[in-house]
Amino acid sequence: MAPSRDANPSAYQEVFVNELRARREASGLSRNRLAAALGCTPQWIAKVETYEKPPSEGLADDLDTYFQTGGMFHRLWERHVVARKEGLVPSGFRPLIEAEKNTREMSIYEPLLIPGLFQTEDHARLVLGAGLRPEKADELVAIRMDRQSLLTQDDPPWVFLMIREAVIRDLHPEVRIGQCKRLLELMGELHISIQLIPTQAKVFHESGFQVLSYKRLPDVAYVDGAGGYGQMLTDVYDVRRLTLLFNVIRSAALSAADSEDLIREIMEDM
Helix, strand or coil, rough: CCCCCCCCCCCCHHHHHHHHHHHHHHHCCHHHHHHHHHHCCHHHHHHHHHCCCCCCCCHHHHHHHHHHCCCCCHHHHHHHHHHHHHHHHCCHHHHHHHCCCCCCEEEECCCCCHHHHCCCCCCCCCHCCCCHHHHHHHHHHHHHHHHHHHHHHCCCCEEEEEEEEHHCCCCCCCCHHHHHHHHHHHHHHCCEEEEEECCCCCCCCCCEEEEEEEECCCCCEECHHHHHHCCCCCCHHHHHHHHHHHHHHHHHCCCHHHHHHHHHHHHHHH
8 A cells, every 4th residue: 555645635745745855856866865964764764755754853953954045944844844734623622712812801601511721632633633644643632732821821811610510510431530639720820710601591692603802903812613613803893792601601500619519529420
């Protein structure tokens, strides 16, 4: 069977490969000779040149040193990594990731799943890995874990999360204890509030959403969509309606203290 070629290499990866091949051939180097000079295998060079494998940071640095390119290969590799990450994230979700970076306050309602910002790595792998090749799942999990640095940065935003009790009760047994512990840890942070919507509450909004607020910019909102086809909302009227809806739902939620007790109870019922 022929080796599989990456069907969607980034533009930066294509430039990287073209430059590698052009400089190698202009220097009269076979893959064997270049590999010997760099301290790698010719098979590795071949896989990069045929898009079977993406370039690594180490290869980029070695090529810069050997061909004295002033860091060109490393810059291409960095841009490829960014482009690769953006390409893996569903198009409808990318605006939210950008909007999160400078927010000062996030109000999140989630009726179906633990939001990605709060998932443990094991939970994220379970959610993201269904039906995917392990290497792609690894990349998606890494992106999700990187997003969570928002909660631990020097000046983190205030985060108000409301989730239905059923979300906790329906957690897969493999991840339930770890995920509950993670939520309890986050509830100890001064800038994070987590409240549960009890099963008996008359709250029937099936779609999750969140409102993001900024210091000097207008508020925006994001509404969840299946398969990553969510939507950013910027219209002032639409955002205000979701802000009001969040507060209405919050009136049916348990207190933070009662929510903590219920999470512990569910965790200990394993």
